[in-house]
Amino acid sequence: MSHVPEFEVIPAVDLQDGEVVQLVQGERGTEKTYGDPVEAAQRWIDAGAESLHLVDLDGAFEGERKNAAAIDAVLETVDVPTQLGGGIRTVEDACDLLERGVDRVILGTAAVEEPEIVAEISERYPESVVVSLDAKDGEVVVEGWTEGAGISPVEAAERYDDLGAAGILFTNVDVEGKLEGVATEPVRELVEATDVPVIASGGVATLEDVRALEDAGAAAVVVGSALYEGAFTLEEAQAATQ
Numbered sequence: 001m002s003h004v005p006e007f008e009v010i011p012a013v014d015l016q017d018g019e020v021v022q023l024v025q026g027e028r029g030t031e032k033t034y035g036d037p038v039e040a041a042q043r044w045i046d047a048g049a050e051s052l053h054l055v056d057l058d059g060a061f062e063g064e065r066k067n068a069a070a071i072d073a074v075l076e077t078v079d080v081p082t083q084l085g086g087g088i089r090t091v092e093d094a095c096d097l098l099e100r101g102v103d104r105v106i107l108g109t110a111a112v113e114e115p116e117i118v119a120e121i122s123e124r125y126p127e128s129v130v131v132s133l134d135a136k137d138g139e140v141v142v143e144g145w146t147e148g149a150g151i152s153p154v155e156a157a158e159r160y161d162d163l164g165a166a167g168i169l170f171t172n173v174d175v176e177g178k179l180e181g182v183a184t185e186p187v188r189e190l191v192e193a194t195d196v197p198v199i200a201s202g203g204v205a206t207l208e209d210v211r212a213l214e215d216a217g218a219a220a221v222v223v224g225s226a227l228y229e230g231a232f233t234l235e236e237a238q239a240a241t242q
Contacts, residue, residue, distance in 0.1 A: 007214045008051065009136050009237040010046040010083075010199070012224035013037055013074065015067040016057040022225045023057065032227050037070045038077050044227075047234040051103075052079040053201075053222045059087020069125040075101040076087070083130055085169070094121045097129055106169055108132035116160055122164035130167040130199065131160045135186060136174060153186060157194040168194065171202040182209045184216040191217030207240045208234050214241045 011194045014021055015029060020040045024030035034040060041052055054074065058066035067086075071199050075082065085106030087096050093116075104127075111118050132154045134141050139220050140149040140156050143167040149156075157168055170190055182203045189196050197219035203208060204223045210232075211222045227234060 007218070008220035009049075009210060009234060009241065009242045010220055010222045011047075011049050011054045011227055011234060012055065012201075012222050013040050013044070014055040014057055014224060015070050018067060018070045020228075021057065022228055025112075028057075032150060032225075037074050038065075041074045041078050044234060048069050048238060049080060049234060051236055052140055054082055054102075055106075056086030058239065066127065068212075071102075072100065083169075085132055091117050091120050094129070095122075095124060097126045104128050104130050104166060106130045106132045108134065110140055111160070112140060112142050112156065115163055118160055118163040118165055119154045122166070126164070127166040129165050130169050131156075131165045133157065134167040134171045134173050138186070139175060153157075153190055154182065154193040157190055157196065157198075161194045161196050165196050167197045167199050169199045169201055169222070172217075175201065175224040181205055184212045187213060187216040187218055205231055207236060210237050210239055 015037055020034040020037050021031040044052060054071060055066045056071065067080060081103040083104040083106055084097060084102045087107065088105050088107055089110045097105055107129060118129050118131060132158050135153045138152060140151050140153055142149050153170060160168065172186055187198060187200050199220045199222060200213040200218040201222040204221060204226050210221055226232060
């Protein structure tokens with residue numbers, strides 16, 4: 001029997017200074033704060049989340065992990081798979097997190113600059129690396145979205161397919177955090193270009209956005225602001241896509 005995995009709605013728990021926040025377009029200073037990470041994680045699991053998307057925002061901007069204690073607390077509390085991104089720059093960083101109980105590490109800048117580390121980590125921990133491709137105006141951007149990498153998302157995705165990536169987290173920076181809706185065409189292009197599951201992120205404001213990303217072929221969607229602001233509930237999002 002061939003089993004098509006169900007489309008998954010993954011709540012985001014973005015951490016800054018030990019608290020849950022949501023930024024607009026990745027800009028520091030735009031954040032709204034939503035309290036304790038363990039409470040947020042537990043709330044999403046109680047609401048039916050099958051996995052969680054954790055982001056160490058301090059790590060993403062500073063290149064080092066400042067929210068380790070908060071992340072450890074979440075890992076100790078939750079019993080669903082977790083994926084963690086933000087500031088993971090080396091094979092050692094990644095393996096350390098995987099040993100501590102993170103199920104998947106999300107590599108952004110590091111994977112774009114040194115693609116072979118995706119293969120190195122995957123050899124030790126198969127199916128554990130998600131490559132984060134952030135695109136602005138059709139180009140992959142790195143270093144907290146401040147620098148263009150000179151390649152398109154599709155070119156990058158084809159590279160990681162060969163290196164053993166378990167998934168691609170695709171964020172369209174043009175719409176990130178604005179709650180103004182999603183752009184499905186770039187997602188569709190990626191899905192058609194690669195065999196690696198594509199997890200879409202950025203700009204989800206409505207249930208229609210969630211459905212549109214599912215229709216575009218994404219395997220999952222990460223939702224942050226819309227859930228925290230109560231635009232819809234996790235249950236509604238899951239029901240909309242079944």
